Amino acid sequence: MRVSVQQEAFDLGAVSAEFAGGHKDMGAIVTFTGIVRDLPDDPLQAMEIEHYPGMTEAALRGMAEHAMTRFSLGDALVIHRYGTLVPGEMIMMVATAARHRKDAFEAAEFLMDYLKSRAPFWKREITANGSEWVASKDEDENALSRW
Amino acid sequence: MDVLYFAWVRERIGLPREHIVTQAATVADLVAELRAREDRYDLAFSDLSSLRVAVDQELADFDAPLAGVREVAFFPPMTGG
Numbered sequence: 001m002r003v004s005v006q007q008e009a010f011d012l013g014a015v016s017a018e019f020a021g022g023h024k025d026m027g028a029i030v031t032f033t034g035i036v037r038d039l040p041d042d043p044l045q046a047m048e049i050e051h052y053p054g055m056t057e058a059a060l061r062g063m064a065e066h067a068m069t070r071f072s073l074g075d076a077l078v079i080h081r082y083g084t085l086v087p088g089e090m091i092m093m094v095a096t097a098a099r100h101r102k103d104a105f106e107a108a109e110f111l112m113d114y115l116k117s118r119a120p121f122w123k124r125e126i127t128a129n130g131s132e133w134v135a136s137k138d139e140d141e142n143a144l145s146r147w
Numbered sequence: 148m149d150v151l152y153f154a155w156v157r158e159r160i161g162l163p164r165e166h167i168v169t170q171a172a173t174v175a176d177l178v179a180e181l182r183a184r185e186d187r188y189d190l191a192f193s194d195l196s197s198l199r200v201a202v203d204q205e206l207a208d209f210d211a212p213l214a215g216v217r218e219v220a221f222f223p224p225m226t227g228g
Contacts, residue, residue, distance in 0.1 A: 034228055050154055052220060055204035080227065092228060112228055120201070120220075121227035122154035133155050136224035 003060040007083040026074040028101035030108045038087040049082040052120035071107035116140040153222035159191040
């Protein structure tokens with residue numbers, strides 16, 4: 001299991017290959033990657049991501065440990081960036097390894113749902129018209145109820 | 148104890164963290180104490196439903212006790228992922 005909160009970019013291919021390579025008894029690997037999305041009406045110049053050093057790492061570790069147990073994972077990985085990113089850049093990724101695909105997919109969704117509203121990150125969108133903190137969505141909070 | 152502010156809470160209050168000596172028994176008591184200080188605090192804490200709190204780096208409720216606590220953080224709902 002690995003959790004990383006980092007400013008620098010990650011190499012999706014290299015990280016995925018390394019993650020997938022170490023598990024002979026795991027039949028399914030799922031990876032999810034989050035990308036900074038441009039805004040349709042007001043082009044995004046940058047996205048700033050702030051976090052709570054210390055709590056962020058602990059929260060992500062807690063989620064990953066929970067997922068490991070609940071979905072009988074062989075391994076789990078969470079990488080989440082902070083700092084200033086531009087559209088098209090990768091913000092974060094999760095990877096899960098399980099014996100069968102259902103657990104691997106579900107664990108990845110579980111991690112994403114918890115990351116959205118229980119990991120202390122805050123996004124701010126910067127456009128030519130100024131900057132605005134991204135508001136949390138009810139649907140993200142509601143998504144937790146299925147777990 | 149150390150009190151930390153993040154995102155727009157930090158911007159409204161105008162600083163990322165401060166050390167506070169308080170007898171507040173709960174987070175809600177601490178909030179009331181801060182609000183009474185200055186308008187910028189009063190404004191930042193005017194709608195608690197739009198705020199979240201962490202006590203010693205774990206999410207908590209506003210009625211959480213503060214005895215023995217070293218760090219309290221206030222911030223808007225999180226927007227990770």
